[in-house]
């Protein structure tokens with residue numbers, strides 16, 4: 001297969017699996033967990049998994065691979081930098097809303113905050129992501145940022161970006177597991193180890209989340225799919241082609 005055909009097949013798979021993640025998490029929360037509301041109840045909690053999976057996993061993953069799309073290579077890089085930063089901002093805002101949903105639910109139900117491993121890993125992920133976004137904005141989009149800072153930041157940005165993806169998958173998987181233990185071994189009378197349909201469905205969601213993370217990693221790590229930056233400035237705001 002031609003490299004770009006191979007890329008587009010993988011990219012299409014990435015988009016389909018990402019869409020399935022969003023559909024599965026929304027379906028789980030509406031069919032088995034009672035749906036959505038913003039009133040401090042369990043229904044408010046349900047926004048948490050949907051917003052975290054949609055924002056910090058799927059939108060984040062799609063934003064991370066945007067420079068790999070060969071179609072964008074013939075165009076000026078600066079507008080695609082804005083698309084990358086804009087999608088990342090959307091991912092960050094959805095994650096903050098998702099955290100707000102769970103913190104507000106805990107406050108209304110008088111449940112303590114930040115006691116679980118999931119919550120510790122989760123908060124580290126979001127804090128890292130927020131720092132990464134602000135530094136990325138300062139380093140790559142502001143014209144006043146010095147070239148030495150950009151050169152130093154770039155490998156760190158790539159490395160931390162990959163780490164955030166791993167942490168995001170970890171947070172989602174641990175959150176799904178925790179919610180299944182709470183809800184199936186709690187009020188409903190069903191138990192997780194009897195593997196009811198809800199558990200099977202949520203386990204498949206977990207597998208889809210891992211698959212999405214692996215596909216994004218596969219796209220990011222293949223050298224022939226990387227942006228051919230060699231012949232152009234990596235920082236178009238400082239060069240003429242950004243005008």
Ligand code: HEM
Nearest residue numbers: 049052056103106113114116119122123171172175176179
């Ligand atoms: C990137 C994704 C995620 C991040 C960053 C994240 C982060 C967090 C944080 C920081 C808390 C603590 C809230 C508090 O203490 O008031 C929390 C709670 C919780 N999350 Fe997530 N979460 C993510 C995805 C999910 C998913 C997909 C589920 C699946 C249902 C989930 C289930 C839960 C549950 C049950 C709690 C309440 C119990 C606890 O505090 O651990 N999370 N999450």
